[in-house]
Each structure stands twice: as C-alpha cells, then as structure tokens.
Amino acid sequence: MKANDKAIAFLSQYIGKRMAHENPNPITRYLDGILKSVSAGSMTAEFEVREDQCNHAGVLHGGVISMLLDEMMGTTLITCDIEHLYVTINLSIDFLYGAKAGEKITVVSEVFRVGKKIANVEAKMYNAEGKLLAKGSSNLAATSIPFKM
Template identity: 30%
Template sequence: MAGSKSNATFQAIKQITQHVANTKRYDRVLRNIQVVSAKPGHCVCRLKVDEEHLNMYGTMHGGYISTLIDSVTTFALLSTEAGTAGVSVNLNVSFHKAAKPGDEVTIDGKVMKQGRTLAFTEAQLTNSDGVVLATGQHVKHVGSS
C-alpha cells in the first residue's frame, strides 16, 4: 500500500510540474526541472544549470534558486494528506556555493511540520558531488482565515 501511495504521489507531482511548465505565467521557469521522487511530505527534483538560469556573473541566479526552493517545498506540501499548496508567509534562503553552467543540481524539499494553519518546510540544493549550494526554510499558511 505504501508503495502505491508513493507512486501516486510521484505521478501527481509530475503532472503538476508539467502543467506549470506549459503556462505563460512565471511558473514556466520550472519547465526544465525533473521530478526524481515524491512521497507524502517529501519531493526531490533535479535540474541541469543552463544559460537561462544564470546571472551576469555566469552562476545560477539567486532569485532562481529561491524560486526552486519555493516550488519544491510547495510540491512536498502538496503531496501531504491535506494536499494544499498554502500561501507563503516567509521564505529564507542561504547561499553557500555557486552553481555553474552544466552543473546537475538536486533540490530536496521536505515538510518538517504541518499544523492547522502553518506548515514549515525545508529544502537543500546540492550539486552532483553532494556539495550544498543553498538551503532554505519556507513557512506557508495552510489553514482558513
């Protein structure tokens, strides 16, 4: 049973990423991420850093890293039993090391705690050598007003 729930979660998150990639909205910047795994409260995605992800210094743009943390932690939250995306209350990102063109980046998002009104999530971006590039904490309002 647990395996089928994880597979259903994986398929649902994959469909969400495909949908947002095909919009004309800002979310289309996610078109190149690949869902590696998804289970309730946890989502792992991968991305190859390309020219469109770079800042003027030739490294992955901090705003794009923040978007990845925001999105993958939201995917993790969507994969919980409550299945709600919520609304961002706080997003904190720490940049540890630059990602360069061609780097394979893994984004690992987890729901740490989910209450009636708030959900606390975390994400970590690493390169293919396992070096931490960035970490983030994302708090979302998930309850009714």
C-alpha cells in the same frame, strides 16, 4: 503528518519525467526539472542550470535559487493531507556555493510540520558531487482556497 495518497500517486507517475509536462503552473514549467522521488512530506527533483538562469558572474542567480527552493517546498506540501492551498509567508535562504550553466543540481525538500494554519518546510540544493549549494526554510499559511486533487 498524514499522507495525501492521491497526490503522491499522481506525482509518482511523473518520476523520471520532466515536471513541466502538463503542469498548469508557469513557474514549474520554467524551472523544467525532472522528478526523482516523492513520498509523504518529501520530494526530490533534478534540474539543469541554464544560461538564462545565471547572473552576470555566470552562476545560478540567487532569485532563481530562491524560486527553485520555494517551488519545491510548496509542491512537497501537497503530498501531505491538507484541506486548503498554502502560500509562502516567509522564506529564508542560505546561499553557500554557486552553480554554472550546464551543471545538474538536485533539490530535496521535506515537510516538518503541518498545522491548522501554518506549515513548516525545508529544502536543500546539491550539485552533482553532493556538495550543499543552498538551503532554505519556509513557513506557509493556509488560504481559504480548498485543495482538490
């Protein structure tokens, strides 16, 4: 897979900073993570679990976990040389362990294949001790919307 050097250079300037900074995507602003690393087909970010993201049992809501993994997978895809924007067409999540408000979690995503129409991406979520909390995979379909960076 070819790298999108322009996107990687753009994202690299935000390493160590909040991903919500000047980001037009409301979901990215809501999740408010800190970008840790970015390279062709790979990205890592850290998030703090907030009370407003937890369910009635006091652990990170499954919908928020799905949103975190989906957002990271989609964002990671732009580090590859793509001509159009992609949208998620399926999302499979395994919820393994919970995380409580105040905990730091890390999401690592990786692009496995970018085809003419379909891309395959995976993401994993870890707690501060490195325990795997959730993992997901997604296929994304190319749209007719040109990707410009």
